[in-house]
Amino acid sequence: MLTVSNLSVRFHTDEGLVTAVDDLSFALQPGQTLGIVGESGSGKSVSTKALMRLLPDYAELDANSHIVYQTKKGAYVDIARLDARSKALKQVRGGEIAMIFQEPSAAFSPLYTIGNQMIEGIRLHRDVSRDQARKLAIEMLDRVGMTNPELRVDQYAFQLSGGMRQRAMIASALVMRPAVLIADEPTTALDVTIQAQILDLLKELQQDFGMAIIFISHDLAVISQIADDVLVMYLGKEMETGPVRRIIRHPQHPYTQGLINAIPRLEELDRPLLPIPGDIPSPLERPTGCVFHTRCPHAADHPRCHTDVPIPAQTQPDHLAACHLLTEKVLEETV
Numbered sequence: 001m002l003t004v005s006n007l008s009v010r011f012h013t014d015e016g017l018v019t020a021v022d023d024l025s026f027a028l029q030p031g032q033t034l035g036i037v038g039e040s041g042s043g044k045s046v047s048t049k050a051l052m053r054l055l056p057d058y059a060e061l062d063a064n065s066h067i068v069y070q071t072k073k074g075a076y077v078d079i080a081r082l083d084a085r086s087k088a089l090k091q092v093r094g095g096e097i098a099m100i101f102q103e104p105s106a107a108f109s110p111l112y113t114i115g116n117q118m119i120e121g122i123r124l125h126r127d128v129s130r131d132q133a134r135k136l137a138i139e140m141l142d143r144v145g146m147t148n149p150e151l152r153v154d155q156y157a158f159q160l161s162g163g164m165r166q167r168a169m170i171a172s173a174l175v176m177r178p179a180v181l182i183a184d185e186p187t188t189a190l191d192v193t194i195q196a197q198i199l200d201l202l203k204e205l206q207q208d209f210g211m212a213i214i215f216i217s218h219d220l221a222v223i224s225q226i227a228d229d230v231l232v233m234y235l236g237k238e239m240e241t242g243p244v245r246r247i248i249r250h251p252q253h254p255y256t257q258g259l260i261n262a263i264p265r266l267e268e269l270d271r272p273l274l275p276i277p278g279d280i281p282s283p284l285e286r287p288t289g290c291v292f293h294t295r296c297p298h299a300a301d302h303p304r305c306h307t308d309v310p311i312p313a314q315t316q317p318d319h320l321a322a323c324h325l326l327t328e329k330v331l332e333e334t335v
Protein backbone atom coordinates (compact mmCIF):
# COMPACT_ATOMS: atom_id res chain seq x y z
CA MET A 1 0.00 0.00 0.00
CA LEU A 2 3.01 2.29 0.47
CA THR A 3 6.28 2.07 -1.41
CA VAL A 4 8.99 4.54 -0.52
CA SER A 5 11.92 4.61 -2.88
CA ASN A 6 15.16 6.58 -2.82
CA LEU A 7 13.81 9.03 -0.24
CA SER A 8 16.38 11.73 0.55
CA VAL A 9 15.65 14.80 2.67
CA ARG A 10 18.03 17.71 3.22
CA PHE A 11 17.64 20.84 5.35
CA HIS A 12 19.16 24.14 4.31
CA THR A 13 20.29 25.55 7.67
CA ASP A 14 22.48 28.52 8.65
CA GLU A 15 25.24 26.06 9.54
CA GLY A 16 25.07 24.31 6.17
CA LEU A 17 23.25 21.52 4.40
CA VAL A 18 21.99 18.80 6.79
CA THR A 19 21.28 15.43 5.17
CA ALA A 20 18.58 13.96 7.42
CA VAL A 21 17.51 11.01 5.22
CA ASP A 22 19.70 9.49 2.52
CA ASP A 23 18.39 7.18 -0.22
CA LEU A 24 15.91 5.33 1.97
CA SER A 25 13.61 2.68 0.50
CA PHE A 26 10.98 0.54 2.20
CA ALA A 27 7.48 -0.83 1.67
CA LEU A 28 4.44 -1.21 3.90
CA GLN A 29 1.67 -3.80 3.42
CA PRO A 30 -1.95 -3.43 4.63
CA GLY A 31 -2.23 -4.44 8.29
CA GLN A 32 1.54 -4.68 8.75
CA THR A 33 3.39 -3.04 11.64
CA LEU A 34 6.80 -1.75 10.63
CA GLY A 35 9.06 -0.57 13.44
CA ILE A 36 11.70 2.05 12.73
CA VAL A 37 14.54 2.06 15.23
CA GLY A 38 17.76 4.01 15.61
CA GLU A 39 19.54 6.41 17.93
CA SER A 40 18.64 10.08 18.16
CA GLY A 41 19.20 11.91 14.87
CA SER A 42 19.00 8.78 12.71
CA GLY A 43 16.18 10.28 10.63
CA LYS A 44 13.21 8.31 11.96
CA SER A 45 10.93 11.33 12.41
CA VAL A 46 12.00 13.19 9.28
CA SER A 47 11.48 10.17 7.03
CA THR A 48 7.94 9.59 8.35
CA LYS A 49 7.03 13.29 8.35
CA ALA A 50 8.06 13.27 4.69
CA LEU A 51 5.34 10.65 4.05
CA MET A 52 2.77 13.27 5.03
CA ARG A 53 4.82 16.16 3.61
CA LEU A 54 4.93 17.72 7.06
CA LEU A 55 8.42 19.18 6.63
CA PRO A 56 9.28 22.89 6.87
CA ASP A 57 9.82 25.00 3.72
CA TYR A 58 13.61 24.86 4.02
CA ALA A 59 13.51 21.06 3.76
CA GLU A 60 14.26 19.69 0.30
CA LEU A 61 12.95 16.38 -0.96
CA ASP A 62 15.39 14.97 -3.52
CA ALA A 63 13.96 14.82 -7.06
CA ASN A 64 14.52 11.03 -7.18
CA SER A 65 12.34 10.43 -4.09
CA HIS A 66 9.07 8.58 -4.62
CA ILE A 67 6.36 7.88 -2.02
CA VAL A 68 3.79 5.83 -3.90
CA TYR A 69 0.63 5.26 -1.89
CA GLN A 70 -2.52 3.34 -2.77
CA THR A 71 -5.53 5.24 -1.37
CA LYS A 72 -8.51 3.59 0.34
CA LYS A 73 -10.38 3.95 -3.00
CA GLY A 74 -7.58 2.12 -4.80
CA ALA A 75 -5.98 5.04 -6.69
CA TYR A 76 -2.20 5.44 -6.70
CA VAL A 77 -0.62 8.78 -5.76
CA ASP A 78 3.02 9.73 -5.50
CA ILE A 79 2.91 11.84 -2.33
CA ALA A 80 6.37 13.22 -3.13
CA ARG A 81 4.91 14.82 -6.27
CA LEU A 82 1.70 16.29 -4.78
CA ASP A 83 1.33 20.05 -4.68
CA ALA A 84 1.75 21.32 -1.11
CA ARG A 85 -1.70 22.99 -1.21
CA SER A 86 -3.51 20.28 -3.16
CA LYS A 87 -6.79 18.70 -2.06
CA ALA A 88 -5.20 15.27 -2.56
CA LEU A 89 -2.51 16.06 0.01
CA LYS A 90 -5.13 17.32 2.51
CA GLN A 91 -7.00 14.04 2.06
CA VAL A 92 -3.80 12.02 2.61
CA ARG A 93 -3.11 13.88 5.86
CA GLY A 94 -5.39 12.45 8.50
CA GLY A 95 -7.88 10.76 6.17
CA GLU A 96 -5.40 8.24 4.72
CA ILE A 97 -2.28 8.54 6.90
CA ALA A 98 -2.52 9.83 10.47
CA MET A 99 0.19 10.48 13.02
CA ILE A 100 0.48 10.36 16.80
CA PHE A 101 3.42 11.76 18.75
CA GLN A 102 5.34 11.37 21.98
CA GLU A 103 3.85 14.59 23.34
CA PRO A 104 0.05 14.76 22.96
CA SER A 105 0.01 18.44 23.96
CA ALA A 106 1.61 19.12 20.58
CA ALA A 107 -1.44 17.59 18.90
CA PHE A 108 -4.09 19.39 20.97
CA SER A 109 -4.56 23.14 21.15
CA PRO A 110 -5.01 24.42 24.72
CA LEU A 111 -7.72 26.77 23.41
CA TYR A 112 -10.21 24.13 22.28
CA THR A 113 -11.78 21.12 23.95
CA ILE A 114 -10.78 17.65 22.82
CA GLY A 115 -14.27 17.17 21.38
CA ASN A 116 -14.18 20.38 19.35
CA GLN A 117 -10.85 19.42 17.79
CA MET A 118 -12.02 15.90 17.01
CA ILE A 119 -15.27 17.20 15.48
CA GLU A 120 -13.33 19.64 13.25
CA GLY A 121 -11.07 16.79 12.09
CA ILE A 122 -13.98 14.43 11.39
CA ARG A 123 -15.90 17.04 9.40
CA LEU A 124 -12.82 17.81 7.32
CA HIS A 125 -12.74 14.24 6.04
CA ARG A 126 -16.31 12.95 6.40
CA ASP A 127 -19.61 14.36 5.30
CA VAL A 128 -21.44 14.28 8.65
CA SER A 129 -23.33 16.83 10.79
CA ARG A 130 -21.79 18.35 13.93
CA ASP A 131 -24.02 16.19 16.14
CA GLN A 132 -23.06 13.03 14.26
CA ALA A 133 -19.38 13.99 14.47
CA ARG A 134 -19.72 14.56 18.22
CA LYS A 135 -21.31 11.11 18.56
CA LEU A 136 -18.44 9.55 16.57
CA ALA A 137 -15.91 11.36 18.79
CA ILE A 138 -17.55 10.07 21.99
CA GLU A 139 -17.72 6.53 20.57
CA MET A 140 -14.02 6.63 19.69
CA LEU A 141 -13.02 8.04 23.10
CA ASP A 142 -14.96 5.17 24.64
CA ARG A 143 -13.25 2.69 22.30
CA VAL A 144 -9.77 3.79 23.38
CA GLY A 145 -10.70 3.22 27.04
CA MET A 146 -11.46 6.75 28.27
CA THR A 147 -13.68 6.68 31.33
CA ASN A 148 -16.76 8.97 31.09
CA PRO A 149 -16.26 9.81 27.40
CA GLU A 150 -19.40 12.05 27.41
CA LEU A 151 -17.71 14.20 30.03
CA ARG A 152 -14.15 13.97 28.66
CA VAL A 153 -15.22 15.14 25.21
CA ASP A 154 -15.82 18.62 26.65
CA GLN A 155 -12.51 18.77 28.54
CA TYR A 156 -9.19 20.30 27.47
CA ALA A 157 -6.14 18.08 26.93
CA PHE A 158 -4.32 19.64 29.92
CA GLN A 159 -7.08 18.39 32.24
CA LEU A 160 -6.14 14.75 31.50
CA SER A 161 -3.36 12.51 32.87
CA GLY A 162 -0.46 11.59 30.52
CA GLY A 163 -1.90 8.14 29.71
CA MET A 164 -5.40 9.56 29.10
CA ARG A 165 -4.01 12.33 26.88
CA GLN A 166 -2.23 9.68 24.83
CA ARG A 167 -5.53 7.76 24.51
CA ALA A 168 -7.30 10.96 23.43
CA MET A 169 -4.66 11.57 20.75
CA ILE A 170 -5.03 7.99 19.46
CA ALA A 171 -8.83 8.48 19.36
CA SER A 172 -8.47 11.73 17.48
CA ALA A 173 -6.17 10.10 14.88
CA LEU A 174 -8.27 6.95 14.45
CA VAL A 175 -11.68 8.59 14.24
CA MET A 176 -10.76 9.51 10.65
CA ARG A 177 -10.24 5.78 9.91
CA PRO A 178 -6.76 6.19 8.40
CA ALA A 179 -5.27 3.23 6.53
CA VAL A 180 -1.81 3.99 7.97
CA LEU A 181 -1.03 5.19 11.48
CA ILE A 182 2.42 6.65 12.11
CA ALA A 183 3.23 6.43 15.82
CA ASP A 184 6.32 8.51 16.64
CA GLU A 185 7.65 7.39 20.06
CA PRO A 186 4.05 7.36 21.42
CA THR A 187 4.98 5.63 24.68
CA THR A 188 8.43 7.10 25.42
CA ALA A 189 7.16 9.69 27.93
CA LEU A 190 4.92 7.22 29.79
CA ASP A 191 5.53 4.97 32.83
CA VAL A 192 6.30 1.39 31.78
CA THR A 193 2.94 0.08 33.01
CA ILE A 194 0.99 2.71 31.06
CA GLN A 195 3.34 2.10 28.10
CA ALA A 196 2.28 -1.56 28.07
CA GLN A 197 -1.41 -0.55 28.16
CA ILE A 198 -0.98 1.80 25.20
CA LEU A 199 0.91 -0.84 23.17
CA ASP A 200 -1.88 -3.36 23.88
CA LEU A 201 -4.48 -0.78 22.88
CA LEU A 202 -2.73 -0.06 19.58
CA LYS A 203 -2.55 -3.77 18.77
CA GLU A 204 -6.25 -4.20 19.58
CA LEU A 205 -7.27 -1.19 17.48
CA GLN A 206 -5.14 -2.43 14.61
CA GLN A 207 -7.05 -5.73 14.65
CA ASP A 208 -10.39 -3.91 14.72
CA PHE A 209 -9.63 -1.35 12.01
CA GLY A 210 -7.11 -3.33 9.94
CA MET A 211 -4.73 -0.39 9.59
CA ALA A 212 -1.00 -0.57 8.99
CA ILE A 213 1.27 1.01 11.61
CA ILE A 214 4.70 2.58 11.33
CA PHE A 215 6.00 2.60 14.88
CA ILE A 216 9.06 4.74 15.62
CA SER A 217 11.17 4.16 18.71
CA HIS A 218 14.77 4.33 19.83
CA ASP A 219 13.98 1.28 21.98
CA LEU A 220 14.29 -2.12 20.26
CA ALA A 221 12.57 -3.82 23.22
CA VAL A 222 9.39 -1.76 22.58
CA ILE A 223 9.62 -2.39 18.82
CA SER A 224 9.88 -6.14 19.44
CA GLN A 225 6.59 -5.98 21.38
CA ILE A 226 4.57 -4.43 18.59
CA ALA A 227 6.24 -4.72 15.18
CA ASP A 228 6.22 -7.49 12.56
CA ASP A 229 9.24 -6.08 10.75
CA VAL A 230 11.89 -3.57 11.67
CA LEU A 231 13.92 -1.01 9.75
CA VAL A 232 17.14 -0.06 11.54
CA MET A 233 18.38 3.45 10.67
CA TYR A 234 21.61 5.30 11.37
CA LEU A 235 22.44 8.84 10.22
CA GLY A 236 19.57 8.86 7.75
CA LYS A 237 20.44 5.52 6.15
CA GLU A 238 18.95 2.03 6.22
CA MET A 239 21.30 -0.36 8.02
CA GLU A 240 19.12 -3.47 8.22
CA THR A 241 15.49 -4.49 7.54
CA GLY A 242 13.65 -7.73 8.22
CA PRO A 243 11.28 -9.65 10.49
CA VAL A 244 11.68 -8.24 14.00
CA ARG A 245 12.15 -11.57 15.79
CA ARG A 246 14.83 -12.74 13.39
CA ILE A 247 16.67 -9.44 13.64
CA ILE A 248 16.61 -9.52 17.45
CA ARG A 249 17.82 -13.15 17.53
CA HIS A 250 20.22 -12.97 14.57
CA PRO A 251 21.20 -9.36 13.92
CA GLN A 252 23.40 -9.16 10.83
CA HIS A 253 24.59 -5.57 10.78
CA PRO A 254 27.27 -4.50 13.30
CA TYR A 255 25.11 -1.45 14.19
CA THR A 256 22.08 -3.61 15.03
CA GLN A 257 24.34 -5.94 17.01
CA GLY A 258 25.57 -2.88 18.93
CA LEU A 259 22.00 -1.69 19.64
CA ILE A 260 21.03 -5.12 20.97
CA ASN A 261 24.14 -5.45 23.15
CA ALA A 262 23.38 -2.05 24.68
CA ILE A 263 19.94 -3.14 26.02
CA PRO A 264 20.04 -3.66 29.82
CA ARG A 265 18.66 -7.09 30.82
CA LEU A 266 16.98 -7.75 34.19
CA GLU A 267 18.00 -11.44 34.09
CA GLU A 268 21.68 -10.60 33.55
CA LEU A 269 22.34 -7.91 36.16
CA ASP A 270 26.06 -8.76 36.42
CA ARG A 271 26.65 -8.47 32.67
CA PRO A 272 28.43 -5.19 31.94
CA LEU A 273 26.50 -2.83 29.65
CA LEU A 274 28.07 -2.61 26.21
CA PRO A 275 27.29 0.78 24.71
CA ILE A 276 28.22 1.42 21.07
CA PRO A 277 31.59 3.21 21.32
CA GLY A 278 31.96 6.83 20.22
CA ASP A 279 29.41 9.52 19.45
CA ILE A 280 27.00 9.92 16.56
CA PRO A 281 28.81 12.19 14.07
CA SER A 282 27.34 15.62 13.32
CA PRO A 283 24.93 15.48 10.36
CA LEU A 284 26.98 18.34 8.90
CA GLU A 285 30.07 16.13 8.80
CA ARG A 286 28.76 12.81 7.52
CA PRO A 287 31.42 10.10 7.35
CA THR A 288 32.41 8.94 3.87
CA GLY A 289 31.86 5.31 2.85
CA CYS A 290 29.67 3.47 5.35
CA VAL A 291 28.24 6.16 7.68
CA PHE A 292 28.69 3.75 10.63
CA HIS A 293 32.39 3.09 9.97
CA THR A 294 33.61 5.60 12.61
CA ARG A 295 31.97 3.48 15.35
CA CYS A 296 32.07 0.01 13.78
CA PRO A 297 34.28 -2.54 15.57
CA HIS A 298 35.26 -4.15 12.22
CA ALA A 299 35.90 -1.14 9.97
CA ALA A 300 39.52 -0.41 10.98
CA ASP A 301 40.73 -3.51 9.09
CA HIS A 302 38.62 -2.88 5.98
CA PRO A 303 39.53 0.18 3.87
CA ARG A 304 36.43 -0.24 1.70
CA CYS A 305 34.17 0.69 4.65
CA HIS A 306 35.87 4.11 4.72
CA THR A 307 35.38 4.87 1.04
CA ASP A 308 32.41 2.99 -0.50
CA VAL A 309 28.75 3.37 0.50
CA PRO A 310 27.28 -0.13 1.09
CA ILE A 311 23.97 -0.88 -0.64
CA PRO A 312 21.33 -2.89 1.31
CA ALA A 313 21.63 -6.50 0.10
CA GLN A 314 19.64 -9.65 0.86
CA THR A 315 21.02 -11.93 3.54
CA GLN A 316 17.74 -13.92 3.40
CA PRO A 317 14.79 -13.40 1.04
CA ASP A 318 13.06 -10.97 3.45
CA HIS A 319 16.14 -9.70 5.27
CA LEU A 320 18.43 -6.89 4.02
CA ALA A 321 21.60 -5.46 5.48
CA ALA A 322 23.89 -2.70 4.20
CA CYS A 323 27.39 -3.86 5.16
CA HIS A 324 30.37 -4.63 2.91
CA LEU A 325 31.60 -7.30 5.31
CA LEU A 326 28.34 -9.21 5.01
CA THR A 327 28.25 -9.05 1.20
CA GLU A 328 31.91 -10.12 1.12
CA LYS A 329 31.11 -12.84 3.70
CA VAL A 330 33.85 -11.55 6.04
CA LEU A 331 31.36 -11.38 8.90
CA GLU A 332 29.71 -14.73 8.25
CA GLU A 333 31.53 -16.47 11.13
CA THR A 334 30.61 -13.89 13.71
CA VAL A 335 26.86 -13.44 13.16
Ligand SMILES: Nc1ncnc2c1ncn2[C@@H]1O[C@H](COP(=O)(O)OP(=O)(O)OP(=O)(O)O)[C@@H](O)[C@H]1O
Binding pocket: 011, 013, 018, 019, 020, 038, 039, 040, 041, 042, 043, 044, 045, 046, 047, 056, 218, 283
Ligand atom coordinates in the same frame (compact mmCIF):
# COMPACT_ATOMS: atom_id res chain seq x y z
N1 LIG B 1 13.59 21.19 11.16
C1 LIG B 1 14.86 20.78 11.07
N2 LIG B 1 15.83 21.62 10.65
C2 LIG B 1 17.12 21.20 10.52
N3 LIG B 1 17.53 19.95 10.79
C3 LIG B 1 16.60 19.08 11.22
C4 LIG B 1 15.22 19.44 11.38
N4 LIG B 1 14.52 18.35 11.82
C5 LIG B 1 15.43 17.36 11.93
N5 LIG B 1 16.67 17.79 11.57
C6 LIG B 1 17.90 16.99 11.54
O1 LIG B 1 17.64 15.82 10.78
C7 LIG B 1 18.29 14.71 11.37
C8 LIG B 1 17.29 13.61 11.60
O2 LIG B 1 16.37 14.04 12.61
P1 LIG B 1 15.16 13.16 13.13
O3 LIG B 1 14.36 14.03 14.05
O4 LIG B 1 14.45 12.54 12.00
O5 LIG B 1 15.89 12.02 13.96
P2 LIG B 1 15.22 10.91 14.86
O6 LIG B 1 15.85 9.62 14.48
O7 LIG B 1 13.73 10.99 14.79
O8 LIG B 1 15.75 11.36 16.29
P3 LIG B 1 15.00 11.54 17.69
O9 LIG B 1 14.85 10.14 18.23
O10 LIG B 1 15.92 12.37 18.48
O11 LIG B 1 13.68 12.20 17.39
C9 LIG B 1 18.96 15.22 12.62
O12 LIG B 1 20.31 15.47 12.34
C10 LIG B 1 18.24 16.49 12.93
O13 LIG B 1 19.09 17.41 13.58
